[in-house]
Amino acid sequence: xxxxxxxxxxxxxxxxxxxxxxxxxxxxxxxxxxxxxxxxxxxxxxxxxxxxxxxxxxxxxxxxxxxxxxxxxxxxxxxxxxxxxxxxxxxxxxxxxxxxxxxxxxxxxxxxxxxxxxxxxxxxxxxxxxxxxxxxxxxxxxxxxxxxxxxxxxxxxxxxxxxxxxxxxxxxxxxxxxxxxxxxxxxxxxxxxxxxxxxxxxxxxxxxxxxxxxxxxxxxxxxxxxxxxxxxxxxxxxxxxxxxxxxxxxxxxxxxxxxxxxxxxxxxxxxxxxxxxx
Amino acid sequence: xxxxxxxxxxxxxxxxxxxxxxxxxxxxxxxxxxxxxxxxxxxxxxxxxxxxxxxxxxxxxxxxxxxxxxxxxxxxxxxxxxxxxxxxxxxxxxxxxxxxxxxxxxxxxxxxxxxxxxxxxxxxxxxxxxxxxxxxxxxxxxxxxxxxxxxxxxxxxxxxxxxxxxxxxxxxxxxxxxxxxxxxxxxxxxxxxxxxxxxxxxxxxxxxxxxxxxxxxxxxxxxxxxxxxxxxxxxxxxxxxxxxxxxxxxxxxxxxxxxxxxxxxxxxxxxxxxxxxxxxxxxxxxxxxxxxxxxxxxxxxxxxxxxxxxxxxxxxx
Ligand SMILES: Cc1ncc(C[n+]2csc(CCOP(=O)(O)OP(=O)(O)O)c2C)c(N)n1
Numbered sequence: 001x002x003x004x005x006x007x008x009x010x011x012x013x014x015x016x017x018x019x020x021x022x023x024x025x026x027x028x029x030x031x032x033x034x035x036x037x038x039x040x041x042x043x044x045x046x047x048x049x050x051x052x053x054x055x056x057x058x059x060x061x062x063x064x065x066x067x068x069x070x071x072x073x074x075x076x077x078x079x080x081x082x083x084x085x086x087x088x089x090x091x092x093x094x095x096x097x098x099x100x101x102x103x104x105x106x107x108x109x110x111x112x113x114x115x116x117x118x119x120x121x122x123x124x125x126x127x128x129x130x131x132x133x134x135x136x137x138x139x140x141x142x143x144x145x146x147x148x149x150x151x152x153x154x155x156x157x158x159x160x161x162x163x164x165x166x167x168x169x170x171x172x173x174x175x176x177x178x179x180x181x182x183x184x185x186x187x188x189x190x191x192x193x194x195x196x197x198x199x200x201x202x203x204x205x206x207x208x209x210x211x212x213x214x215x216x217x218x219x220x221x222x223x224x225x226x227x228x229x230x231x232x233x234x235x236x237x238x239x240x241x242x243x244x245x246x247x248x249x250x251x252x253x254x255x256x257x258x259x260x261x262x263x264x265x266x267x268x269x270x271x272x273x274x275x276x277x278x
Numbered sequence: 279x280x281x282x283x284x285x286x287x288x289x290x291x292x293x294x295x296x297x298x299x300x301x302x303x304x305x306x307x308x309x310x311x312x313x314x315x316x317x318x319x320x321x322x323x324x325x326x327x328x329x330x331x332x333x334x335x336x337x338x339x340x341x342x343x344x345x346x347x348x349x350x351x352x353x354x355x356x357x358x359x360x361x362x363x364x365x366x367x368x369x370x371x372x373x374x375x376x377x378x379x380x381x382x383x384x385x386x387x388x389x390x391x392x393x394x395x396x397x398x399x400x401x402x403x404x405x406x407x408x409x410x411x412x413x414x415x416x417x418x419x420x421x422x423x424x425x426x427x428x429x430x431x432x433x434x435x436x437x438x439x440x441x442x443x444x445x446x447x448x449x450x451x452x453x454x455x456x457x458x459x460x461x462x463x464x465x466x467x468x469x470x471x472x473x474x475x476x477x478x479x480x481x482x483x484x485x486x487x488x489x490x491x492x493x494x495x496x497x498x499x500x501x502x503x504x505x506x507x508x509x510x511x512x513x514x515x516x517x518x519x520x521x522x523x524x525x526x527x528x529x530x531x532x533x534x535x536x537x538x539x540x541x542x543x544x545x546x547x548x549x550x551x552x553x554x555x556x557x558x559x560x561x562x563x564x565x566x567x568x569x570x571x572x573x574x575x576x577x578x579x580x581x582x583x584x585x586x587x588x589x590x591x592x593x594x595x
Contacts, residue, residue: 105563187330
C-alpha cells in the first residue's frame with residue numbers, strides 16, 4: 001500500500017458521501033436513530049472499506065479477510081450502508097432497518113448481517129473481542145488485520161482500559177484501534193460528563209503506538225493506517241478528531257444529536273446539502 | 279395532564295424529587311442515560327445530589343455502594359440490561375453481600391427495549407438479581423402504584439431492584455389505592471384459573487380474562503408486583519381456590535416470575551402451571567406490538583395458554 005493519489009482521495013471522498021447519503025436514507029425510513037455517532041465514522045469506513053481492507057463481499061466469512069469490530073455498535077447503520085455499497089447485500093435491504101424480522105438491527109449483529117464480523121451494542125466490549133480475534137489470527141499465523149472502532153464516551157468503560165492494558169502488553173501488530181473522538185456522548189459533551197483528559201498520553205502510557213489525526217481527512221486517515229502498519233512490535237491506536245453528526249446538516253453542531261427524530265423533509269434536505277457539497 | 283396520561287419516568291422523577299426534598303440521604307446516579315431516564319430533571323432539581331458518571335455501569339454500582347456506606351440512599355439508573363448483568367458482580371458483592379441499601383432502577387425492561395434490539399433486551403434481569411440474597415425485586419405496573427410505593431422503596435433495609443417501564447403505562451389502579459411491598463393484588467375475581475401477571479403484561483392479562491369470560495371461563499387475575507419476596511400466601515390460596523395457574527411476564531420464563539411461582543407451587547401446593555413470556559429465546563429488534571406477537575405475549579396468547587392449563591386441570595382432577 002502506498003500514499004493515495006488525488007484521484008484516490010476524490011474516489012474515497014465520493015464513497016464517503018455515498019455512505020452518508022445511504023445512511024440518511026436508511027434512517028429516513030424509520031424517522032429516528034443514532035445519527036450523530038453514525039455520521040462521525042463515515043470517513044474512516046470509506047478509507048477502510050474503500051481502500052485498506054482486504055475483503056471479499058461474496059465471501060464474508062473468508063478466514064483471511066480483515067476484520068472490523070464496531071465496538072460502538074449503535075453506529076451500525078453507517079456500517080450497513082458501507083457493506084451494501086460494497087456489495088455484501090442489496091441497497092434495498094437498507095430500507096429494512098429495525099423493521100420486524102430485519103437483518104439490520106440498531107446494533108451490529110454478526111449472526112444477522114452479512115459482513116458484520118462481531119456482535120456489539122453493550123459498549124466497552126468490542127475492544128476485548130477484537131483483541132481476541134487479533135490474537136487468534138496471530139496464533140494461526142495469518143497476516144490479516146483487525147480494526148476496532150471505539151467511541152469516546154465508550155472509553156469511560158473500565159473494560160476499554162482492561163483491553164488497553166492487555167493489548168499494550170500483547171503487542172498485537174495485527175490490531176489497529178480507532179477512537180472516534182467526537183467529544184460527545186448521549187447526554188452531551190464528554191468533557192462535561194467524565195472527561196478523558198489527555199487521550200494520547202493515556203494510550204501511550206499503556207504501551208500503544210499512538211497517533212492523533214483529523215478523522216474527516218481521507219489522506220490523513222489513510223497515512224496514519226500506513227504508519228500503524230509499519231509498526232511491527234506494538235499494537236496501534238489512532239485517535240480520530242471528529243465531529244458528531246458530520247455531514248448531516250440538521251445534526252452536526254448540535255448538543256443532543258446522539259439519537260434524533262426527524263422527518264423526510266429534513267432527510268431530503270440533508271441529502272441535497274451533501275450532494276451540493278461534493 | 280392527568281396522572282394516568284404521563285410517562286412513568288416523569289412520575290418517577292417527580293415523586294423521587296418530592297421524597298428527596300424531605301430526605302437528604304436520597305441521591306441519583308446515572309450512566310449517560312439521563313435524558314432517556316428522566317434523571318436530567320432530578321439533576322436540575324438537586325444539582326449537588328445527582329451525578330452522571332458517564333458510560334461505566336460497574337463503577338456506578340460500586341460508587342453507590344460506597345455512598346451507601348456513608349449513610350446515603352443512592353438510586354442508580356440505566357437501561358435494565360446494563361444496571362443488572364453489566365454490573366452483576368458489583369451488585370452481588372459490593373452492594374448485597376456488604377449489606378448496602380442501593381436502589382437499582384433498570385429502565386426499558388424486556389421487549390420495551392424495542393428499537394434497541396436484542397443486545398439491549400433484558401430478559402434475564404429479574405432472574406439474575408432474584409438469585410441474590412436480601413434483594414427486593416419490584417416491577418411497578420402503573421403511575422398510581424409507582425407513586426404510592428416509592429416512599430416504602432426508600433426505606434427498605436436491603437438492596438432493591440426496581441424494574442421500570444419509562445413510557446406511559448396502561449392504567450390499572452384507581453388513585454388512592456394502597457399497596458404493600460411483598461403483597462400481590464387480586465385485580466379480578468375468578469374461580470376456574472388464576473392468571474398471575476407483572477409489569478406491562480398485567481393489562482394483557484386483564485384483556486385475556488375478558489376473552490376467557492366470553493368463552494365461559496372465570497379467570498382470577500393477580501398482579502404480583504413484588505417478584506421477591508413473592509407473595510406465597512396469595513399464590514397458594516389462588517392455587518387452592520382455582521386449581522390452575524398461568525404466569526405472564528415480560529421476561530424469560532426461566533428464572534423470572536414463572537419460575538418464582540413454580541417454586542411456590544412446588545413447595546406448597548402443586549397445580550398445573552403454564553408460563554407465558556419469552557420461551558428461553560434472545561430478544562430482537564422491532565416495535566413493541568410486533569415483539570408481543572413474535573414472542574406470543576398478547577391477550578389472545580394468554581387466553582390460549584389458559585385454555586391449555588384448564589385442559590390439564592380437567593385431566594388431573
Ligand atoms: C454498556 C452500555 N451502556 C450504555 C449504553 C447506551 N448508549 C448507547 S450509545 C451511548 C453513548 C455513546 O457515546 P460514544 O461512545 O461517545 O459514541 P458516539 O458519541 O460516537 O455515538 C450510550 C450511553 C450502551 N449501549 N451500552
